[in-house]
Amino acid sequence: MNTFTIARKELSSYFRSPIAYGVMCFFALITGFFFYSAVRFFLQQSLQSTMMGQSVPLNVNEWVVRNVLSNMSVVGLFIIPMITMRLFAEEKRTGTIELLVTSPLRDFEIILGKWLAAFILYLAILGISVLNMLVLFAYGNPDWRPMAVGYLGLILQGGCLLAIGTFISTATRNQIVAGVATFGVCLLLWVLDWVSSFESSKLFSVISYLSVTSHFESFARGVLDTKDAIYYLSMIVFGLFMTARSMESIRWRA
Amino acid sequence: MIKVEGLTKRYARNVAVDHISFEVEKGQIVGFLGPNGAGKTTTMRMLTCFMPPTEGSAQVAGFDVTENPMEVKRRIGYLPETPPVYPEMEVIEYLDFVGRIKGVPKASLNSRIDEVMQKCAITDVRNKEIGKLSKGYRQRVGLAQAIVHNPDVLILDEPTSGLDPHQIIETRDLIKGLAGDHTIILSTHILPEVEATCQRVMIINRGKLVATDTMENLSSRLHGAETVGVEVIPRDGAFSPEWVRSVREKLEKVAGVSRVIGKDAKDGRARFTVESQTGTHVRPELARAVIEAGWQLNELHGMGLSLEEIFLELTASNYEDTPEPAPQAAAEEA
Numbered sequence: 001m002n003t004f005t006i007a008r009k010e011l012s013s014y015f016r017s018p019i020a021y022g023v024m025c026f027f028a029l030i031t032g033f034f035f036y037s038a039v040r041f042f043l044q045q046s047l048q049s050t051m052m053g054q055s056v057p058l059n060v061n062e063w064v065v066r067n068v069l070s071n072m073s074v075v076g077l078f079i080i081p082m083i084t085m086r087l088f089a090e091e092k093r094t095g096t097i098e099l100l101v102t103s104p105l106r107d108f109e110i111i112l113g114k115w116l117a118a119f120i121l122y123l124a125i126l127g128i129s130v131l132n133m134l135v136l137f138a139y140g141n142p143d144w145r146p147m148a149v150g151y152l153g154l155i156l157q158g159g160c161l162l163a164i165g166t167f168i169s170t171a172t173r174n175q176i177v178a179g180v181a182t183f184g185v186c187l188l189l190w191v192l193d194w195v196s197s198f199e200s201s202k203l204f205s206v207i208s209y210l211s212v213t214s215h216f217e218s219f220a221r222g223v224l225d226t227k228d229a230i231y232y233l234s235m236i237v238f239g240l241f242m243t244a245r246s247m248e249s250i251r252w253r254a
Numbered sequence: 255m256i257k258v259e260g261l262t263k264r265y266a267r268n269v270a271v272d273h274i275s276f277e278v279e280k281g282q283i284v285g286f287l288g289p290n291g292a293g294k295t296t297t298m299r300m301l302t303c304f305m306p307p308t309e310g311s312a313q314v315a316g317f318d319v320t321e322n323p324m325e326v327k328r329r330i331g332y333l334p335e336t337p338p339v340y341p342e343m344e345v346i347e348y349l350d351f352v353g354r355i356k357g358v359p360k361a362s363l364n365s366r367i368d369e370v371m372q373k374c375a376i377t378d379v380r381n382k383e384i385g386k387l388s389k390g391y392r393q394r395v396g397l398a399q400a401i402v403h404n405p406d407v408l409i410l411d412e413p414t415s416g417l418d419p420h421q422i423i424e425t426r427d428l429i430k431g432l433a434g435d436h437t438i439i440l441s442t443h444i445l446p447e448v449e450a451t452c453q454r455v456m457i458i459n460r461g462k463l464v465a466t467d468t469m470e471n472l473s474s475r476l477h478g479a480e481t482v483g484v485e486v487i488p489r490d491g492a493f494s495p496e497w498v499r500s501v502r503e504k505l506e507k508v509a510g511v512s513r514v515i516g517k518d519a520k521d522g523r524a525r526f527t528v529e530s531q532t533g534t535h536v537r538p539e540l541a542r543a544v545i546e547a548g549w550q551l552n553e554l555h556g557m558g559l560s561l562e563e564i565f566l567e568l569t570a571s572n573y574e575d576t577p578e579p580a581p582q583a584a585a586e587e588a
Contacts, residue, residue, distance in 0.1 A: 005351065005354045005355055095336045098299075099338035100355070102303060102330065104328045104355075104357050106324075
């Protein structure tokens with residue numbers, strides 16, 4: 001119950017500052033652009049293949065949806081720091097953290113409430129891109145199932161990065177520092193995947209496993225792989241657990 | 255209501271609070287007095303379960319802060335030095351939020367909010383954004399926040415800091431009005447504030463409790479030994495060191511005077527600080543003595559600073575050992 005009270009307060013403050021609108025706007029523009037270029041490319045290719053005399057039409061899911069979803073997962077790395085940076089940093093700066101900590105709330109209620117608010121905002125942002133996808137249904141007949149799996153992947157990946165961002169936000173009282181650090185970590189978790197192309201040693205495959213984007217691949221293809229889902233879920237739990245530890249340390253050090 | 259025993263907070267390099275013990279009875283207003291950095295805020299933060307004590311124990315309304323923090327938090331209202339308000343929220347919305355997280359039952363929440371808004375005189379700004387309110391209003395919203403769940407104990411950290419004199423008086427009256435229902439601890443480094451609002455004083459310095467006494471006892475110390483400033487001008491401008499000496503001798507002979515300290519003698523006038531014995535009224539006698547000697551009495555005023563002197567005496571080590579500017583500033587503000 002308290003969790004929802006906190007979440008409601010966080011959500012309302014998101015929509016009272018320009019952050020929510022700014023991030024939504026940014027996301028709508030950039031996914032719109034990706035969608036447009038993917039569709040243009042798809043049209044070109046199908047025109048070509050028709051001229052070449054191929055009878056089987058190209059797959060919309062494979063050519064448009066998959067590309068757009070992959071791009072969106074990368075865009076997520078940029079918007080998540082903007083969502084999480086203020087969660088705890090702002091409360092620490094203004095001193096309102098004292099109100100929360102001295103209220104009869106449990107730490108996990110505060111943390112979960114804040115994460116939930118960030119998560120709901122993220123869902124709302126993702127919702128914008130669904131409009132693009134609806135256009136595909138209006139003019140074609142894409143398969144909705146792999147698309148739903150792709151969105152599930154985006155949701156899970158977002159949840160995991162949000163948990164990490166929430167944790168980083170507890171470490172500082174400066175929003176900008178929290179934002180930049182979260183962005184750095186997100187970026188790192190993205191590029192870690194690249195080492196897998198260097199060589200296939202045990203160490204590199206472990207490093208590559210840690211990358212958030214590598215686990216998104218299967219979702220983008222429309223394959224629901226429990227291994228990847230478990231990775232995301234355990235990262236969410238891990239991030240929130242670290243947040244709880246960090247909040248405890250705020251008390252001991254304060 | 256509050257029972258503190260050997261409460262200690264130690265950091266890596268220094269001790270912020272050093273084995274403090276005290277008790278506060280129900281319904282009392284207790285002033286927590288000390289220079290900046292004395293450990294007032296740290297003590298309050300331990301009482302409110304914001305941070306755990308390194309050693310010792312504290313009980314609020316019968317519950318221990320380390321063993322049963324949830325119960326303690328339910329019974330404490332806390333106003334930190336800067337009111338913990340969200341500037342983007344409206345007053346009523348903020349109080350609703352605080353009421354919910356403090357566990358006020360939903361059914362009575364709205365009437366409770368109306369009540370505290372009335373008590374704190376913020377009903378007229380109920381729909382304004384807190385960030386747009388004046389500092390005095392924001393402080394009162396902070397107070398409303400602290401009492402919204404009708405706590406047994408109120409802990410106020412420098413409730414009047416940064417307010418203008420008018421707002422200070424309003425806030426003090428408000429606090430006094432709350433005293434019946436709540437046990438209040440308020441911290442301050444301003445002496446008149448304690449005199450104006452508190453029944454008991456605890457003076458803390460460098461983490462140690464140096465004195466704890468009732469306001470009456472302190473007042474009797476304050477008014478018992480009166481200190482008077484006297485300024486005398488000779489007739490016909492006959493100013494000389496001999497004359498100054500003769501004035502001094504005359505003053506010393508006045509009944510009840512225990513000590514005369516010459517402050518300065520220049521520009522044709524001599525100034526003295528006269529200390530009197532307990533229970534005597536020396537001012538009329540001093541005036542008569544000066545007039546009868548044929549001099550002019552230019553000024554006669556009670557110094558009335560004895561609480562300050564007590565305070566400075568008790569916290570003097572701060573000036574000797576550390577060149578901190580903070581206590582100086584505190585004294586000036588007072």
